Structures are given as C-alpha cells and as structure tokens.
Amino acid sequence: MSSMNTYTLSNGNKIPVLGFGTWQTPAGDTAKAAVQAALAAGFRHIDTAEMYGNEQSIGEALAESDLPRSELFITSKLDNKFHSYEAATEAIDRSLADLKLEQLDLFLIHWPNPKAFRDENWEEHLQETWRALEDAYHAGKLKAIGVSNFKPKHLQVLEKTQTIQPMVDQIRICPGDFDQETISYCQAHGILLEAYSPFGTGQIFSDPTLQKLAAKKGKTIAQICLRWSLQHGFLPLPKSVHADRIKENTQVFDFELTESEIKQLDDLEGIAGYATDPDTASF
Ligand SMILES: NC(=O)c1ccc[n+]([C@@H]2O[C@H](COP(=O)([O-])OP(=O)(O)OC[C@H]3O[C@@H](n4cnc5c(N)ncnc54)[C@H](OP(=O)(O)O)[C@@H]3O)[C@@H](O)[C@H]2O)c1
Structure with a gap:
C-alpha cells in the first residue's frame, strides 16, 4: 500500500487514498516547490481551491511535471462568492484555465x-x-463532483433536486474532531469522506496522548494522525511546504494501529479545536 493506492468513488473513478493539501501555501515559488516536492515524494493527488489563490502556481508545477496526466488526481473548489448557475460555471472554467487542465478529477x-x-x-x-x-x-x-463542509441537512437540500449524488464530502476530521453524524450519513450513502486539517492546521502536535503513542510506535505524530484517518477509511489531506515533512507524510503504509490505539484516539476531545459551523460562519 502507498500514497498511490486508491479508493473507488461512487461513479467508479479511482482516487488516491492520500491527498496533498495547499491551503495557506503562498502562490508563486512556494506553492510550485511544494507541489514539486509532493510529486517527488509520491503524492499523486493535489487538493486546491480558487479561494487559496494558488491555482496558477500549482498549474505551473503540474505542467512542468513529467508524470502522465492520467496518474494525477487534481481537485479544486468553488469560491464562496459564486453560488449561482452562471457564476459557478464560469468559476469551473477559470479553475481549469488557471490549473492549465482540460479536465478536473474532482470539483467541490x-x-x-x-x-x-x-x-x-x-x-x-x-x-x-x-x-x-x-x-x-x-x-x-x-x-x-462533490461537496465540502456539508452536514446531513445540506446534503438533504441537494437530494431534493439532484440528478447526481455528491461523490465526496470533504470535512474537518482529526483526532479530537470527529463529526459522527455527518460521517455516518456519508458512509450510509456511499459518499467518500475526505479528511481536511488532519493535523488540526498544525494545532495537534502538543497533545500528550499522541506524543506517547508516537513514541511507542516509533512514528511521528503526523504519521499517527494520518494512519488513524486511513484506518477509518477516510482520505486525509495533509498540507506542508517543507520537503522533509512532505516525505514523512507519505510514509504511513508500513505500520498499523491496533483497535485499542484507534479507540484511544477516537476518545480524544477538541485537542486541535473544532470545525467551523457552516451555517453561522462569518464568511
Ligand atoms: N474544504 C475546506 O474547507 C478545507 C479547510 C481546511 C483545509 N482544507 C484542505 O486540507 C488541507 C490540510 O489542512 P490544513 O492546511 O488545515 O492543515 P493540516 O494539514 O492539518 O496541518 C498543516 C500544518 O501542519 C504542519 N505540518 C505538516 N506536516 C507536518 C509534519 N510532518 N510535522 C510537523 N508539522 C507538520 C504544517 O507546517 P508546514 O507547512 O510549515 O510544514 C502546517 O502548519 C488544506 O491544505 C486544504 O487542502 C480544506
């Protein structure tokens, strides 16, 4: 098993089980170098969004890569400003142009x-x-196609008129922040769960339970968090701009957590904060 292994989406398409996050990765040389390091480390799945402002730089890294397009899985997302038919259609075309792609593998x-x-x-x-x-x-x-930050009530709004069910729901999932209701709903409906902020946007590293478990397993906290996510059947999206950490984050296929170790992490509460409520957020 490696970062190139895949899950199967409800339309039969394959998606690499680990994706590379790029939120807060500055456009320009940093984003380009981060994606190049990710591809060199074995990531084949890159997660970006119009709101991250770095699609053009990521597009340059992809265009310069020797990897065949068919080996890459590229996701982008709709900017919150564009919730109408026309504006969303234009946004899709803009993401394709900025990423220099004919097709996106996933759009949320x-x-x-x-x-x-x-x-x-x-x-x-x-x-x-x-x-x-x-x-x-x-x-x-x-x-x-899929969604992000959707709870069951939002998925049910789509259900009233959709002709295609979302294939993915990308939500915040890390040890300590685990929206069981949304997870159960997606699992019951065959919607793949992508786990964003698998390290709680960097807030998770000082937790003593994780520190002890990492020491016991001879792994890093980052690797423990990713392994926990994968063993739950989620698709984690770790972000880093450092080549050594990017590589470390792919080295999660040579060990397993036991059921009791997973349970220990399931029982953590809010160690890296909680997801923002999509219905009351200030954006
Ligand atoms: N759909 C949404 O609304 C949404 C929201 C949030 C995130 N996301 C997606 O999920 C991705 C990941 O979430 P995130 O960006 O919130 O953060 P994250 O992946 O949970 O954590 C990233 C932080 O951890 C650090 N880090 C990464 N690997 C490390 C390692 N091995 N050891 C120590 N520190 C490490 C990074 O620092 P350095 O970069 O300095 O190495 C950064 O500060 C995003 O980039 C984005 O693609 C989606």
Missing part, C-alpha cells in the same frame, strides 16, 4: 451556506449551484 462546492447567500433562498442557490456542477460533469469538464 467549498461551503454549503456562505454568508453572502444566507437568505430565505439559500436552498435554491445551493441547488442551482449543484446543477452547474452536474452539467460540467456531463460536459466532461469534471470527472467527479
């Missing part, structure tokens, strides 16, 4: 209920936006 609605659209018609805005993703999927621009 980044946020279910952005503040700018949080009015009495928010459900219609969301349904219309999803229809734009469905049409881009049928047009062959997007090979898979």
Whole structure:
C-alpha cells in the first residue's frame, strides 16, 4: 500500500487514498516547490481551491511535471462568492484555465451556506449551484463532483433536486474532531469522506496522548494522525511546504494501529479545536 493506492468513488473513478493539501501555501515559488516536492515524494493527488489563490502556481508545477496526466488526481473548489448557475460555471472554467487542465478529477462546492447567500433562498442557490456542477460533469469538464463542509441537512437540500449524488464530502476530521453524524450519513450513502486539517492546521502536535503513542510506535505524530484517518477509511489531506515533512507524510503504509490505539484516539476531545459551523460562519 502507498500514497498511490486508491479508493473507488461512487461513479467508479479511482482516487488516491492520500491527498496533498495547499491551503495557506503562498502562490508563486512556494506553492510550485511544494507541489514539486509532493510529486517527488509520491503524492499523486493535489487538493486546491480558487479561494487559496494558488491555482496558477500549482498549474505551473503540474505542467512542468513529467508524470502522465492520467496518474494525477487534481481537485479544486468553488469560491464562496459564486453560488449561482452562471457564476459557478464560469468559476469551473477559470479553475481549469488557471490549473492549465482540460479536465478536473474532482470539483467541490467549498461551503454549503456562505454568508453572502444566507437568505430565505439559500436552498435554491445551493441547488442551482449543484446543477452547474452536474452539467460540467456531463460536459466532461469534471470527472467527479462533490461537496465540502456539508452536514446531513445540506446534503438533504441537494437530494431534493439532484440528478447526481455528491461523490465526496470533504470535512474537518482529526483526532479530537470527529463529526459522527455527518460521517455516518456519508458512509450510509456511499459518499467518500475526505479528511481536511488532519493535523488540526498544525494545532495537534502538543497533545500528550499522541506524543506517547508516537513514541511507542516509533512514528511521528503526523504519521499517527494520518494512519488513524486511513484506518477509518477516510482520505486525509495533509498540507506542508517543507520537503522533509512532505516525505514523512507519505510514509504511513508500513505500520498499523491496533483497535485499542484507534479507540484511544477516537476518545480524544477538541485537542486541535473544532470545525467551523457552516451555517453561522462569518464568511
Ligand atoms: N474544504 C475546506 O474547507 C478545507 C479547510 C481546511 C483545509 N482544507 C484542505 O486540507 C488541507 C490540510 O489542512 P490544513 O492546511 O488545515 O492543515 P493540516 O494539514 O492539518 O496541518 C498543516 C500544518 O501542519 C504542519 N505540518 C505538516 N506536516 C507536518 C509534519 N510532518 N510535522 C510537523 N508539522 C507538520 C504544517 O507546517 P508546514 O507547512 O510549515 O510544514 C502546517 O502548519 C488544506 O491544505 C486544504 O487542502 C480544506
């Protein structure tokens, strides 16, 4: 098993089990070098978003790579400003152009209920936006479509009008922050869970339970967190801009956590904070 191993999405497409995160990775040389280091370390799945502001730099790194396009899995996401059919369609074309790609492997609605659209018609805005993703999927621009930060109530809004069920829900999951209701709902509906912020955006490293377990297993805390995520069947998306850490984050396929070790991590509470509530967030 390696970072090139895959899960299968509900449309039959394969997706590498580990993805490379790029939120807060500055555009320009840093983003380009980070993606180059990730590809060299064995990552084949890159996660970006229009809101990260680094799609063009990532596109340059991809264009300069010798890897065949078919080996790469590239995800982007809709900026919260564009929750309408027309604006979402334009945003998809913009992400494709910025990433210099003919097709995206996965495109997500980044946020279910952005503040700018949080009015009495928010459900219609969301349904219309999803229809734009469905049409881009049928047009062959997007090979898979999904959502991010959606709870069951948001998925149920889509269910009223969707002709394609989201293939992915990308949510915050790390030891201590585990939205069991959303996880169970997605698992029951065949929606793959991508685990963003697998290190709680860097806040997880001082936890004593993780420190002890890492020492016992002869692994780093980062590797323990990723292993925990993978053994739950999630798809973790670790971010780093340092080549040594990027490599470390791929070396998670040569050991296993026992059931009791997993349970010990499941029982942690809020050690790296909690996900933002999508219905009350200030954005
Ligand atoms: N859909 C959404 O709304 C959403 C929200 C948040 C994140 N995401 C996605 O998920 C990805 C990951 O989440 P995240 O960016 O919040 O953070 P994260 O991956 O949980 O943590 C990243 C932090 O940990 C540090 N780090 C990484 N590997 C390390 C290692 N082996 N040892 C020690 N420190 C290490 C990084 O520092 P350095 O970079 O300095 O190495 C950075 O400070 C994002 O980049 C993005 O692609 C999506």
